Amino acid sequence: MEISNIDFLYDNEKNLSIINEWFKNFYSIGTDESGGVTRLGYTKNEDIMHGSLRNLARSIGLKYSSDEVGNTYVYQDDYEDCYMIASHLDSVINGGRYDGVAGIVAGLLILKWIKENNIKIPVKLCAFRCEESSMYGIATVGSALVTHKITHEKLKKATNKEGVSLYDALKKRGYSPECKKIDNIKGFFELHIEQGRILEIKDIKIGFVSHIAAPTRYWLTIEGRQDHSGATPMDFRMDALCAGAMIITKLEEIANIESINKTVGTIGYIDNYPNAFNVISGKVKLGIDIRGIDKNSIDRVSGDIKEYIAKVCSDRKLKYDLVNISSDEPVKMNENLIKKMEKAANKLSEPYYVMPSGAGHDAMKFVDICPTGMIFIPCRGGISHNKDEMINYSDLLTGTKIIFETLISF
Numbered sequence: 001m002e003i004s005n006i007d008f009l010y011d012n013e014k015n016l017s018i019i020n021e022w023f024k025n026f027y028s029i030g031t032d033e034s035g036g037v038t039r040l041g042y043t044k045n046e047d048i049m050h051g052s053l054r055n056l057a058r059s060i061g062l063k064y065s066s067d068e069v070g071n072t073y074v075y076q077d078d079y080e081d082c083y084m085i086a087s088h089l090d091s092v093i094n095g096g097r098y099d100g101v102a103g104i105v106a107g108l109l110i111l112k113w114i115k116e117n118n119i120k121i122p123v124k125l126c127a128f129r130c131e132e133s134s135m136y137g138i139a140t141v142g143s144a145l146v147t148h149k150i151t152h153e154k155l156k157k158a159t160n161k162e163g164v165s166l167y168d169a170l171k172k173r174g175y176s177p178e179c180k181k182i183d184n185i186k187g188f189f190e191l192h193i194e195q196g197r198i199l200e201i202k203d204i205k206i207g208f209v210s211h212i213a214a215p216t217r218y219w220l221t222i223e224g225r226q227d228h229s230g231a232t233p234m235d236f237r238m239d240a241l242c243a244g245a246m247i248i249t250k251l252e253e254i255a256n257i258e259s260i261n262k263t264v265g266t267i268g269y270i271d272n273y274p275n276a277f278n279v280i281s282g283k284v285k286l287g288i289d290i291r292g293i294d295k296n297s298i299d300r301v302s303g304d305i306k307e308y309i310a311k312v313c314s315d316r317k318l319k320y321d322l323v324n325i326s327s328d329e330p331v332k333m334n335e336n337l338i339k340k341m342e343k344a345a346n347k348l349s350e351p352y353y354v355m356p357s358g359a360g361h362d363a364m365k366f367v368d369i370c371p372t373g374m375i376f377i378p379c380r381g382g383i384s385h386n387k388d389e390m391i392n393y394s395d396l397l398t399g400t401k402i403i404f405e406t407l408i409s410f
């Protein structure tokens with residue numbers, strides 16, 4: 001589409017001051033003792049964030065609505081078919097102020113440009129509910145509900161600390177887990193902080209996401225024999241922790257081999273029983289997390305570590321129990337859309353880097369619905385899910401311009 005005057009796009013001073021003002025608007029909501037923010041999904045603090053977004057929309061003269069599960073939409077005109085710019089307004093416990101909110105601010109700025117310059121692009125901003133898994137143990141809830149990617153069974157199984165299921169919590173709030181499936185979306189954009197250090201190390205301000213990695217996870221419990229550490233000779237032992245240690249380092253070794261395919265493997269969770277100086281470990285529980293963008297590579301790591309677990313436990317005459325808790329498919333972003341965004345970046349003379357995302361995002365739920373793309377901007381030191389999360393507003397503005405330029409290129 002031809003737009004005669006896009007000077008507003010280049011008034012950096014004005015745009016940066018708007019971005020600054022909007023972040024200030026959200027700043028104090030959910031501030032906790034850590035100095036960070038706690039705005040958990042489907043809680044009062046998340047409601048206040050959505051209320052603040054509605055107030056900002058009203059102040060710009062935009063319309064807004066919400067759906068049957070509490071997601072908030074902001075738009076100039078309620079077009080039948082539209083592009084969507086989306087992210088989330090909830091946070092983890094003691095989280096930062098830019099994870100999710102950056103994408104909402106980007107979308108709102110585009111709508112402000114559209115409104116003030118009377119540009120006819122059919123676009124809606126959506127703030128999805130409960131993107132973080134901190135509250136109910138499952139992530140991207142609001143986007144999964146409206147794309148029908150979550151079963152009622154899963155909603156009923158997912159509970160908060162008090163044992164209330166997500167299904168019951170939704171019902172109690174007057175929401176409807178049986179909501180209508182979202183349709184008529186022509187394209188989906190999400191701008192998000194990188195939550196890693198790659199862009200900062202490369203000194204590049206814009207990343208285009210090629211794939212979103214998916215986790216395969218297991219709980220592994222190894223049963224040994226709890227014995228006196230002084231009275232039990234080395235050859236009489238059935239030490240569960242020693243077997244666990246071998247498995248931890250073996251996973252690192254296997255994942256290192258598959259790192260050429262960008263697969264990573266981590267054991268970051270360990271419970272050791274009874275965990276005492278003078279007692280040989282009788283039981284160990286490990287949380288195994290394997291992620292990547294290539295399912296075959298993830299499956300190879302899974303297969304190799306399973307084989308090794310069986311061997312170590314058999315050699316050491318230990319019993320074990322391995323439970324798979326997730327094996328999600330990695331998703332690929334739309335290549336055509338990436339090309340269009342690259343073109344927009346070139347037009348703005350902005351260097352970019354095409355990279356996978358290790359973390360999950362709402363965008364994952366849209367890849368099979370419409371062309372879907374994600375833009376990353378750096379966060380200082382790669383720090384995220386932390387009160388010290390920080391971004392440069394100028395990077396956010398650059399990413400927003402790229403989305404806008406892409407939208408007008410259709």
Ligand SMILES: [Zn+2]
Nearest residue numbers: 099100131192
């Ligand atoms: Zn996020």
